[in-house]
Amino acid sequence: MAGHTSKRTVGALPDTTAESPFVPVALTWLAWVLFAASVAALAVRVLFGGDWAIPGVVAVDGLTVLMWVVVTFFSGIVHSYSRRYVAGTAHETRFFVLVFGFTVTVMGLVAADHLALFGLLWLSMGLLMAKLIGLARGWRQARAAARVARRHFAASSGLLAVALAALWWETGATTVSGIAAAADTPGGSVWLVAAGALVLAAMIQSALIPFHTWLLSSMTAPTPASALMHAGFVNAGGILLTRFAPVVTVDSALMLAVVAVGGASAIGGKLLKSVRTDIKAKLGCSTVGQMGFMIMQVGLGFFGAAITHLILHGFYKAYQFLSSGERVEHTAPDGGTGATIGRVASVGGVVVTLLTGLAGGALFAVLTGKGLRVDSGLLLTFFVAFTTLHAARDAVQQTSLPAAARYAAVPVAFLPAIVVYAVVYEGVSALLTVEPVSTELTVLHVVIAAVFVGIYVGIETGVHENSRRLYVALLNAGQPSSDTVMTATEEYNEY
Incomplete structure (x- = not known):
């Protein structure tokens, strides 16, 4: 506040070039090496075409190399940003190991062709993100948020396992590419069950309503981890549905349902955002809405639009999280009661x-x-x-x-x-x-x-602002799990 002074309780920002642990330095450089290699792989794919594969295990196609570039770029930014953000903390090395492990896991996921490998990497990706959410082990709310995330990710992995098992049973194929090739002669109810399970798994991973609680409870994660989560992890739902597009598009009624749930999350995220006051929660609600748009584009049958959306949203949301500290204004309330949404006046x-x-x-x-x-x-x-x-x-x-x-x-x-x-x-x-x-x-x-x-x-x-019942409903719907809410600063302990 103006006119007040406070005793300086912290020293200068740490110099990340001096006395930095070996692991964060090595993994940061390695993340950027992976980015450079991914760009080279994308250039080769664009110039010469063709796919690379280890038959029955991995298949590197256009989606793979594109996602490699996007994921490694975000990872490099997060690694570099975190060199100062987590410098000197007790979990510095563990944080970098988890972020790098998450990066490699996602790179493997988008290249995986064998169904068992794909399912295992999907589960591993969720478990690593849950560890990042609960990184501060001494913080009770962080441990609770990690448990909430693990439950959701386990449910997503379970649904994916059901879908993969059903597709294997129906087609006899053990690879993603094999299932795509068999999609010309889809089955009946078993095929539809598999498609529905895939959509539900994607909805959970992308935090669509009503599965958005885990995302809004994840604010205990370090901000760089939140950036990686909102820029990369939640996009996995769109990648999953794109990879299994021949399965999802087999039934027009299912695609219409996907449009509906995507539209509900798109508008629901905007409504939830309108009643939130804290920056990270607003960004979380925005992600719920944006993932709704992405899934809606899948339901319309335009997978290229969905992938484009998740890439552009990733860049935008990573920037928003990493610069969130600059958006916090230390100003006194002005007593105004204006609408939360602006209006065009003229x-x-x-x-x-x-x-x-x-x-x-x-x-x-x-x-x-x-x-x-x-x-x-x-x-x-x-x-x-x-x-x-x-x-x-x-x-x-x-x-x-x-x-x-x-x-x-x-x-x-x-x-x-x-x-x-x-x-x-x-x-x-x-x-x-x-x-x-x-x-x-x-x-x-x-x-x-x-x-x-x-x-x-x-x-x-501003019609929605005239209903107290709607306001309370939105406020309740946008609340994180009660166990993850910190009510006093004394409850925080990163050690």
Whole structure:
């Protein structure tokens, strides 16, 4: 507070170049070496094509090398950032070992072809993340958060095991590629059970509603681990459904259900975020919503869009977590009771926002060919336009520039961004072996879109803030597990 002084209780920030333990230094360098090797593998794949495999064990395709680049980049950033963040703590070496082990496990997962290896690595990935969540063993809430996470990840692994066993029973194939090859002649109820189990496993891993509790309870994790979790771990649901795309797309009713649960989490995450006040919890609720969008794109049959979304969201969320300390403002409450969601105040702002959103959707449709026919591609383009509109609305509300300058800058900034997004989407889609599966646009698709827009408009106009019952319901739904909540600073003990 202004006018107050406090005794300095900590020394200077540690020098990570001096007297640093060998393991953190070695693993940080090794993480960046893996990134460089992954970039080289991606370049070779793009220039020369072809897949590499150890038959029956691993298969390295376009999705594999792309995920290698993304995962190792995030891992390198987290390793480098953590050299100072955890320097001098009792769990410094263990933290780096866990992060590096998680990185290698995910790299193995996206390359695994044998069903047993895939399932084992999926389970290992969850257990390593649970250890990172409960890293501070002396902190009771951290241990409780780790238990919550382990229960969810064990359930996800159990569902995956059911799906893999059912697919093996139905096809006789012991590899992911073998199951994909057998998908031309899918079975009946057993195949549908496997597809449903895959979707549920992905929902748990990606923290979709109603399985979001583990993510909101994970705030005991060190911030770099949270960055890795929100930028990489939760994306595993999208990777799982993409890897088993031939299974998921076998039933149109199931795909419609995937669109519905994805849309529910997308709007639910936004609602939960509106009642949270702490930065990391807001980011957690945002992740719930963004993972909903990713799963919804899977349900529409556009796996390239889902992978593109998880990559771009990963970059954004990693930055948000690693810079979260800068967002905490030490200011006194001003006594205001304004709405939690901003609003476009002027007619000019509304017009610019709407036109930018429509132009963004039209530009995406022209560049990608999606939305030019009456199928699920139309809904994909609609959500692109909707996202552009939302981002433009936020930009128009900024008051640091005159209104005329803001209105002129919005389309100039956002339309080129749509071009970049479309190019990235096309590039990612070209790397994937799975083709987009455009489904027939049904009345239920339209209903889902209409409900989504209706709820969104209600949030933006503040209608939801007039109901105390809804506020309490959202506050309760967004609460972490009670055992993970710290009620007094004296309860914290990282040792």
